[in-house]
Amino acid sequence: xxxxxxxxxxxxxxxxxxxxxxxxxxxxxxxxxxxxxxxxxxxxxxxxxxxxxxxxxxxxxxxxxxxxxxxxxxxxxxxxxxxxxxxxxxxxxxxxxxxxxxxxxxxxxxxxxxxxxxxxxxxxxxxxxxxxxxxxxxxxxxxxxxxxxxxxxxxxxxxxxxxxxxxxxxxxxxxxxxxxxxxxxxxxxxxxxxxxxxxxxxxxxxxxxxxxxxxxxxxxxxxxxxxxxxxxxxxxxxxxxxxxxxxxxxxxxxxxxxxxxxxxxxxxxxxxxxxxxxxxxxxxxxxxxxxxxxxxxxxxxxxxxxxx
Numbered sequence: 001x002x003x004x005x006x007x008x009x010x011x012x013x014x015x016x017x018x019x020x021x022x023x024x025x026x027x028x029x030x031x032x033x034x035x036x037x038x039x040x041x042x043x044x045x046x047x048x049x050x051x052x053x054x055x056x057x058x059x060x061x062x063x064x065x066x067x068x069x070x071x072x073x074x075x076x077x078x079x080x081x082x083x084x085x086x087x088x089x090x091x092x093x094x095x096x097x098x099x100x101x102x103x104x105x106x107x108x109x110x111x112x113x114x115x116x117x118x119x120x121x122x123x124x125x126x127x128x129x130x131x132x133x134x135x136x137x138x139x140x141x142x143x144x145x146x147x148x149x150x151x152x153x154x155x156x157x158x159x160x161x162x163x164x165x166x167x168x169x170x171x172x173x174x175x176x177x178x179x180x181x182x183x184x185x186x187x188x189x190x191x192x193x194x195x196x197x198x199x200x201x202x203x204x205x206x207x208x209x210x211x212x213x214x215x216x217x218x219x220x221x222x223x224x225x226x227x228x229x230x231x232x233x234x235x236x237x238x239x240x241x242x243x244x245x246x247x248x249x250x251x252x253x254x255x256x257x258x259x260x261x262x263x264x265x266x267x268x269x270x271x272x273x274x275x276x277x278x279x280x281x282x283x284x285x286x287x288x289x290x291x292x293x294x295x296x297x298x299x300x301x302x303x304x305x306x307x308x
Contacts, residue, residue: 017039017078026064046155047083049081081157085158087154088151090156092145122182122184127179129261130179130262178265186263205254208251211250243304252303255274
């Protein structure tokens with residue numbers, strides 16, 4: 001057909017919001033979003049969820065009208081996602097907070113631990129090492145956000161940033177308070193435990209970075225299409241042989257090593273919550289791969305090789 005008509009209804013009330021005439025058959029969902037935006041300026045494209053069914057999932061920007069199960073008159077449903085914020089901005093805010101919050105406790109500012117000068121610096125080298133590792137982790141994340149990550153979705157709901165910041169900033173303050181506390185005691189097994197943890201920490205950080213680079217390379221040409229990630233010549237990416245989301249595997253490994261290094265209960269609780277959340281994300285991504293690709297490697301697990 002030469003052209004189509006597109007009717008856009010409110011997903012909840014089913015009320016017609018607009019009727020687009022003479023829409024080309026090769027029009028993408030992104031182009032339809034832009035047309036809709038011209039009629040309703042307050043609903044910019046990132047704020048729009050366009051669906052085939054009110055309860056269905058959002059259509060991707062690159063999907064083409066004539067490839068969808070619609071006739072010459074297509075009925076689409078619109079949902080307002082609310083104010084949006086870019087993922088790059090989100091990550092910069094989330095990760096900058098813990099970096100500077102930790103320093104407040106590391107330098108033992110007076111309003112945190114009091115004015116007693118005996119407690120102005122820690123006698124335990126592991127406290128300095130923990131600060132270096134914590135700072136390194138979040139500086140790496142900031143660098144990845146600016147130079148490595150390529151996001152399939154450009155934005156997230158603005159309301160979520162408050163929740164995310166409370167999580168990252170709050171935990172950073174909690175674990176920093178105890179690690180840098182004047183009464184903090186070093187790990188039970190001393191240097192052996194600390195050295196083991198540092199080596200494990202550095203390996204996991206290198207692995208996490210390698211996976212992020214490998215995933216970024218899949219979108220090097222700007223494509224937002226989902227692709228199967230495979231191991232490269234980099235040994236750290238060989239974990240792709242066994243799991244779908246090795247970036248989460250390495251991330252959890254990083255916090256396990258930090259827990260071993262500091263032997264601190266708040267760090268252990270943070271690690272546990274990280275593992276639970278990343279397992280949920282990994283399972284969702286794993287299911288997406290299985291749904292999108294019939295030839296997806298059947299032996300891969302979401303996050304832990306052979307187990308989970």
